[in-house]
Amino acid sequence: MQWMLTEVGVLTQRPSKPGPKQLADGWVRLKVHYCGICRTDAKMWHQGHRDLMLPRVPGHEIVAVDAADRPVVLWPGTACGTCRYCRAERENLCDHMQIMGFHFDGGFSHDLIAPAASLIPIPAAMPPHLACLAEPVGCVLNALEQIRLRPTERLLIVGGGTLGLIAALAAQDLKAKPIVIERRPEKIHKASPFLKCAQLTCLPAPPREPFDAAINACPDPAALQQAITLLVRGGRCAFFSGLAPTPPLGNSEINLLHYKELTVIGAYGLTRRHMAAALALIGRYPAELNLLVESILPPETLPELLPQVLAGGAFKYILDYTGRHGC
């Protein structure tokens, strides 16, 4: 079975159609084992997305097995391999980029076809469901690379959801000094087992001392504004989460970029290299990251999970296509 988004707001369950009998060159057939639910999946269900082409099977945080039963994660794209971006190892910006779950069908399905070039093997020792985090972790690694985060630097992370907490773990792994800011006490409370296990700090309001670098890890425009305001002169901010339409950033806040010679760098998606690095990071912190798995549930539960994911209070929901995990 698979979930098809036929129009914004309308998910339909139907039999899986894993592509034509004869696949195009370089494409392979896979069995999905797990697929994480991203907030972007919930957003495209709720309001659409600039890169979404309907009808579409969403899902891009996929753990699957190939014909030889080898577990893999999927870099969620196809790239031409020859454009200026591909040649510069920035294939997430490829001139002909097609995103899995956006432009072609993704992982909310028992079966799947995908470019063989997108398969990245999962280390044998890793609990396979955890590998669903390779995509979000890789997106975070892209953002930290864009701002060239260095050891000992103070990193401000605005937003204490799954992505903000992953960013803190990844920054600490780089020997930087991350601090997560989360204004909702219930989210700090929810994060506390992870924070304790990873020895990380999440505060309801930022300390006074400014930060060398920052990342906005929630769509509230106030998060980006706070990041800009709290940076040292010459500081760098990863623009990681797209902004909600309102409220608009004020021009006087934007002018701080000018006056403080700040650098704001967009980070959108990830490359294969980031995804492989993400698997390595997950391998170093399986216990910590497992605390960011909200629940592993049967595929049928997707429609009831999407509103929760959209509301933002939960960690990572993972759909189980193996039948191993009950409701």
Next chain:
Amino acid sequence: MQWMLTEVGVLTQRPSKPGPKQLADGWVRLKVHYCGICRTDAKMWHQGHRDLMLPRVPGHEIVAVDAADRPVVLWPGTACGTCRYCRAERENLCDHMQIMGFHFDGGFSHDLIAPAASLIPIPAAMPPHLACLAEPVGCVLNALEQIRLRPTERLLIVGGGTLGLIAALAAQDLKAKPIVIERRPEKIHKASPFLKCAQLTCLPAPPREPFDAAINACPDPAALQQAITLLVRGGRCAFFSGLAPTPPLGNSEINLLHYKELTVIGAYGLTRRHMAAALALIGRYPAELNLLVESILPPETLPELLPQVLAGGAFKYILDYTGRHGC
């Protein structure tokens, strides 16, 4: 005589007071020969400025002579020399930065005191009034350095005023391919002698092909928005001109930074190194840059010039303290 801004909107002429008889260590007395009028001078007169401390003698585009009658330009600041920014040769961001004409008295005056460390000698062959352009040219060089402009890259410059045209000349000198966009036909017309002399292009609307890099050279928020919109994925934008308070940039335009992995880098002021490089650039293009001098006028004319500078239709006005140039 000197012009003192006693409060926003109030300029008063009074006898020059070139500081105390006994100067602080490292400060020297100078005679002003020329001082350019910057749009920021007009803005601080009209509406104040975040870095302005009143009362103040404005003016920071200064050509002066020292006690031995050697012509110099002045890097318009004082920097501590020891903070993280000074050690990194980013003294424009110094922890203890004081800007000439903002925090301490500037060049709209016959006499001046300034830190000896700020003096940069003018090459003998250069017409001295042209050296007033060293400060704005150096600010442009800072911006082009921030975005790491490389040969053959297409640079979009939004705004065809003095600064935008200087940016085009400097970019061409770096062997990049600049195109200036200016929507007001009268400004393109006014720029045409310069454009012809420098073999540069200024268009009323941008061509379709996107740009590798961009710079906003006017305070209209639409200029920054246009720069962001017309950049290639992974492109870089120098945030050179602070934005007017309205209209606000829309969040959907700001989100392009995220989706296209753009880099926006603030550029504010310049370092001594940029100013020395600016003098070298002026030395290579004296005829071209002389076409950006609107007029050289006696100091008494300042009050009538400020509204024109604020309105933005003129090139560079230069006040003459030598008595050589008539009205």
